Amino acid sequence: MLVAKVKGARRLAAVNSMAQASGLFPGMALADARACHPHLAVAEMDEAADRHWLKRLAQHCACWSPRVMLAPPDGLTLETTGAEHLFGGEAGLAAQVEDRLGEMGMTLRLAIASTPEGAQALARHGHFPVADERQALRALPVAALGLDAEATQALNRAGLKTIANLASRSAASIAARFGIGAVTALRRLLNEEQAPVDPLVHPEPLHFERRFAEPVALQASVAAYFLDLLREAGRALEERGLGGRRFTLTLFRSDGARHRLAIETGLPTRDPAPIMRLFDERIAALADPLDPGFGYDRITLFVPLTEPLAASQPALGGKEPEEEALSTLIDRLSTRLGPGAVRRLVPRDSHIPEQTQLALPAIEIREPVRWTAPPAGEPPMRPLFLFDPPQPVEVVAEVPDGPPYRFRWKRKLHEVRLYEGPERIAAEWWRRKGGEEPGKGGLTRDYYRIEDVRGRRYWIFRHGLYEEKPDPLWYVHGLFA
C-alpha cells in the first residue's frame, strides 16, 4: 500500500487487491485506514520512479506498435492500426500484451477502442472485450471522462450518471454548467473530435555504413571512406543538434574477421578531424596492428552515446577556447593510454584516510572540483603521498602507549627528531555487523606525524590500542613533502 501527502494529510494513494477487499480505498486518510487495520504495511509513493517505470514499459511496448503514447500516471496507449494482424487480430494482440506484461509482474486492465480516449475509458471504467463499442462507451459512468474530481462530482449531483445521460444534453448547456473541458472530453470520447497525439519518439540509431563491391585493402582508401562516414555522421548529428561522445568503428574483413575500435570524448563533438585523430591514436595504441588481409568489404560507424551540442561560433581571431584545448588533450591521452589513465581527484566524505578521495576518470568529470582549503597557519596534517596498503614498520617506543622513538623502514633505521600525535582515528564501527559491541568495531589507529633527524617527514600509525590488541603493529601510511 502506498501513501502520499495530500494537502498536509497523509492519504492512501494506491492500494493492492487485498487491501481493497478489506474496505480500503485510495484517497482514504492513513489515520482512518490504520484505525481499521492497525498492521498496515505502508510505503511512500515515489512518483518519479513510477514515471520512469511507465516510460520503460512504453519503450518495451514498441514491439507491438511503433506509436506508443503515455497516459500518466499509470496508463499507456498503443496505436495498433495496421499492426493487429501480425499478432493474430485484436484478441491475439490483447492476449500477447497481457501475457508478456503479466510475466513482468504487472496487473493489467486493457481495452481496445477506436479512439485513445475511448480505450482508456473502457480500460479504467468498463470491461473488455465489448460487443458494441459505442453502446459500451455510452454506458460508462461520467468519471470515464477523466475530468477532475470536483467536476465529476458536480455531474453526478446534477443526476448525469452516465455518458449517455450527458450526451443527450446540448453541448451549450453542458459547457455553461460544467465548463468547456467537459464538452471537449465528451466529444473526444465519442469520436466526434480528434485529440492530438504525442507518441514517444524512438530516434533512429546513428548507424552509418559503407559496403564495397570489391574488398578495399589500401589504408588510404579505408581512411578516405571512413572520413566520408564521419562527415555523414556529423551531418546527421548536426540535424538533431547533438554531438557524439562515443564512436565505434567496425571493419569487416572479406574473410569474415572483424575489428572493432571505439573512442570516447570528454566533450560532445561532430567535427570529423578530431575524431579521426583519436582513431589514429587508438590504432597506434593497438597491441597487434590492424591487418587488412585481402581487404575490407564493409565498414560501419556507430554513435552510441550523444549529448546536445549547439552550433557555436569560434572566437574572433580563431583561437581555440582553452576548455576545448584541455578536453582535446584529455581525450587524446585517454584514448592512447586507456580510458582511466587520466584522472581527477574528487573528495569523499570519510575520515578513514585512504577513503577520503576518489580518482575518477577525467573524461567523465569535466568540471574542476573544489577541495576545502586547509586552516591558515597550520603545517600539513595529511601526507602528500599515501601508501595503499600501508607499509609495515618496526618501531621502538619509549613507553608502550607513546610515540615512536626510532623506527626501521625498508631496512633503514630512522631516529625520530620531532613528532606530533597521536591523532586517533577510530574504525567505522557502524558499517560492521555487530560493530557497536565492544571489541568488534575494528581497530583504532593512532597516527603520528614524525620527522627524523634527516628532515624526512612520515605519517606513522599504530594499528590498535593496547586494550584492543596485545601487540599492535606499526605502519608507515604516508610521506610528507
Next chain:
Amino acid sequence: MPPHDEMRADAPCGAFGPAPLDIAPLDIASLDHVLGGGLALGRVHEIYAAEPEDAAAAAGFALTLASRLAQDRQHALLWLRPLRAMRLGGLPHGEGWAELGGAPGMALLGVVHDAMALLRATVDALRCPALGGVIAESWGPMRELDLTASRRLTLAAEKSGVPLLLLRLDAAPVPSAAQTRWEVASAPSQALPGHAPGAPTFDITLLRQKSGPCGMSWRLEWDRDQCIFREAPLSGSLVSVPADGPAQRSGAGRGAGRKTGRSAA
C-alpha cells in the same frame, strides 16, 4: 607542425641569445638574482631527488613550485606518473596536496606504463596552452630521455609557454637541454611548539643552469598560506646532530657545504 613554425620557435634561443622569457620570480633575492629574475616559464626544469628517500621531498618541491608558477594563472596542472611510481612512492593524497597549497581538484593525474609513453604524453601535454604546468615523474634511469628527446620537450615547452618540471627520482643526472637542474633533499623543519614538525622545508641545490651561474644551495621553507618560499634559518635545525656523527657525511652535513660552488653536472 609546419616547418616555419618550428624555425620560429627554435630561432630565438639559438645564436641570438635567450628568447624573451616569461619569468616567475620566486621572491628570494639571492635565488632570483642567480636565476636572472626568476624561474622561466615555457622551459624545462629538472628536479632530482638527492637520495631515493627524498622522493617525497622532491615531488613536494615540484608541486609547490608548480603552484607558485601557476599562481596567477587559474590553469590546470597535469601530473604524469609511471605505473610503478604508485607502488614505490605511494598515491597522491588530495588532502595533503591541498595542504601544500595546491588545487588537487583542478589538477589532472595521468598514469603511463613506460618511459616512452611518458615522454610522448609529456610532449602532447606541453603543446596544450590551457595547462598551467606539467610535472613528469620518472623513477630510475631513463635511457629514452636523451638529448634529442630533451630538446624536443624544450621546443614544445617554448612554443606553448607551459613550464615542464621533470621529476627524476632515484636517478643520476644526465646531460640534457633543460634550463635548470635542481637537486632536492628534505631538510629538518622549524619545530613548532611541543616538538611538532613544522612547515615543509627543502634543501635545494642548483646543479646546472643554461648560460648562468650554478652550484649554489639554499634551504627553503614553503609558506602555504602566502604561497611563497622563505629562506629557512640555518641555526636550530642542525643542533641536534653531532658535528662528527654518522649522519654528518650523507645528509645533515649538506648544510655545511652551503653557498660553496659545486661543479655542474
